[in-house]
């Protein structure tokens with residue numbers, strides 16, 4: 373049964389993440405953002421809180437929490453700053469939950485366990501300079517040589533590129549299929565930063581999520597042992613999409629937190645700021661913007677919670693999670709724009725947080741499926757052009773995960 377009442381454990385988790393982010397990060401975020409500075413101490417604190425492996429089973433070093441708890445952590449972290457939630461999305465959803473689902477026992481021991489314990493940080497490399505939404509256009513290749521694959525290529529717009537130890541990387545291992553742009557020629561690999569030929573850098577011209585790390589990495593004939601192929605040869609595209617299915621839950625919950633942050637900042641300002649002799653909150657047009665934020669927040673929260681519930685039940689939720697991600701991110705863009713508007717000229721200054729919200733919200737309308745890609749997906753589901761088929765591996769239901 374879809375129950376909206378949080379358990380005691382979920383409530384405590386929500387409260388502890390809220391307190392930690394409010395105490396340790398909120399007072400410093402303006403400075404970190406202004407200096408474009410990623411603070412590794414935040415990662416250490418997140419690891420100490422158990423957040424980096426929160427919904428990985430205890431057997432693999434995680435905290436064994438459910439996916440709704442994960443969403444709550446994403447909502448609370450993005451309430452303070454998007455850069456915090458991005459860590460949870462990339463490290464935990466895009467990488468760790470994918471290794472949990474598709475990995476061999478050996479891969480889980482070598483990669484998942486240190487990641488869940490927060491001893492190693494993980495990232496996800498799908499996008500390339502010439503291939504984002506159109507994954508078929510990727511140029512990275514993996515050529516078999518004896519018992520290894522030799523990877524060559526460049527990945528771009530990679531979160532935590534200069535921070536992560538481990539990367540889940542996608543490349544064409546079938547060059548004939550690459551010529552035909554056939555995604556069944558793509559395979560997935562677990563690549564370590566320490567492998568010779570791997571190099572990375574940070575994108576310095578980015579204008580949002582400035583306290584986060586986003587960059588690129590290059591693979592110049594990186595030799596990857598065959599036992600580091602995730603899934604079977606040719607399953608890379610399915611694995612990449614599976615990972616996004618988990619990441620989109622975190623993005624939708626995070627964007628929901630951002631809408632709430634916009635609402636709270638706007639309410640405080642609208643009560644305080646006076647024009648024409650009354651607080652601006654008494655003007656109907658300002659009320660309209662706040663009412664929209666409130667309804668968007670409540671609707672976005674219901675959508676991500678439904679997605680988390682389906683995942684807890686072990687049911688495929690690609691359609692529902694995609695809808696939650698699309699709705700929440702577009703709504704967060706609307707909320708951030710209106711929050712700036714309510715603040716007037718003050719909203720146009722980084723003296724107030726809403727300018728940062730406005731810059732940060734846009735990323736999520738682009739990554740993990742752009743607004744347009746999600747529109748097409750949802751229309752195709754409605755029209756019956758798109759039907760999800762079962763995959764060989766599925767995310768373990770919460771009960772299975774905790775029992776493992």
Ligand SMILES: Cc1cc2nc3c(=O)[nH]c(=O)nc-3n(C[C@H](O)[C@H](O)[C@H](O)COP(=O)(O)OP(=O)(O)OC[C@H]3O[C@@H](n4cnc5c(N)ncnc54)[C@H](O)[C@@H]3O)c2cc1C
Nearest residue numbers: 496497498499503504505529530531735738739740742744
């Ligand atoms: C802050 C940030 C962090 C990121 N982190 C990661 C990461 O960790 N790992 C990773 O692999 N990638 C990451 N990305 C990359 C992101 O996933 C891509 O930017 C995204 O997939 C879009 O690809 P693109 O930028 O190449 O845009 P394009 O695919 O070139 O699209 C450009 C425009 O055309 C539209 N468009 C494209 N195709 C269609 C179509 N068929 N119909 C209608 N419109 C269309 C798009 O919606 C968009 O508006 C990140 C991006 C950002 C901004």
